[in-house]
């Protein structure tokens with residue numbers, strides 16, 4: 001980026017910041033006004049009730065359960081970078097929301113560890129000089145260390161080598177080319193699937209199964225998906241088909257409560273997960289549910305009986321609602337790096353998967369594993385999680401991901 005470019009970016013970002021600040025002030029004032037009106041109403045109601053008999057608060061509407069909007073943070077590098085990423089994707093200055101800035105900031109921070117041992121070193125090594133065959137060797141080592149995987153690394157390095165044979169490539173152009181190549185790798189399975197962003201089909205029953213080994217974040221991810229779905233006005237229901245872990249149903253109910261989504265469960269000991277899904281489908285049909293989210297127990301891909309259980313769940317779905325749109329999403333914990341990749345490979349063999357969700361991208365140095373999943377398991381990444389909060393999950397956007405992974409500050 002030249003100085004003028006970066007001056008322009010800062011100026012653009014500063015205008016976006018001022019706009020958001022103004023909007024936030026207006027919203028705050030509006031909320032305050034509503035609160036005052038409500039209190040006034042409450043007072044009048046109490047006075048009325050006192051005249052008749054003792055006060056009765058039953059008719060006063062309860063404060064609705066809303067998830068707090070994030071506060072606009074400082075006007076700093078994070079803001080400028082996030083605003084630029086949005087602008088590069090065609091967002092207009094007045095279309096930017098605090099939520100989006102907040103998420104991109106989280107994503108960039110989340111990938112900081114991956115970036116640290118990678119871009120910083122890379123930039124140090126490259127400096128402003130043109131790329132040399134030796135710097136490609138360094139890059140190769142760095143990519144492998146960031147868990148990008150051998151196949152993806154080979155692909156990127158050989159494209160760079162071809163380019164180097166044809167022309168002189170400066171450090172900055174090298175990074176740009178690298179970003180493009182990495183994006184191509186991630187985008188390939190997404191393009192092949194024919195669906196850029198996974199959303200439930202309106203007016204149909206969509207069933208999304210969340211599968212994966214123990215503790216990778218299935219239940220948490222399901223909770224965040226329930227929030228995204230109900231916020232986007234899809235009728236949503238949760239099936240608690242993890243009947244293995246005693247506390248699983250309670251954990252799901254907490255998430256369901258946060259976004260007002262019901263949970264279908266069977267509390268009896270040794271309940272059959274397929275039977276819970278059976279009940280949930282009945283309920284979904286009655287209520288015209290558009291998205292049924294199914295939580296499943298953590299299982300090792302090597303345990304045949306547990307893998308059979310997944311097939312049984314799928315059979316029930318096929319039998320009861322053959323025209324439902326089914327997604328089997330493998331949840332992967334990014335911090336497990338190559339281990340996660342191994343899991344993905346075995347799962348893909350025994351469970352019929354249609355996509356992956358990468359979690360715990362915050363605070364791991366192994367974010368590169370997302371590339372390996374795309375290249376070596378050929379699964380489209382559908383969502384990524386970077387935190388334990390309800391809003392810490394977003395549809396996967398390869399441009400944002402690669403920009404965050406290779407951000408230069």
Ligand SMILES: Nc1nc2c(ncn2[C@@H]2O[C@H](COP(=O)(O)OP(=O)(O)OP(=O)(O)O)[C@@H](O)[C@H]2O)c(=O)[nH]1
Nearest residue numbers: 214215216217218219220298359360385386387388
């Ligand atoms: N930092 C971070 N923690 C996460 C994220 N997603 C989930 N977790 C945490 O990971 C732990 C396990 O999450 P669960 O959702 O219970 O995982 P699970 O796959 O359902 O686990 P089992 O049902 O036992 O197999 C919890 O402490 C979550 O808060 C994430 O994106 N970032």
Ligand SMILES: [Mg+2]
Nearest residue numbers: 218219242248
């Ligand atoms: Mg769970």
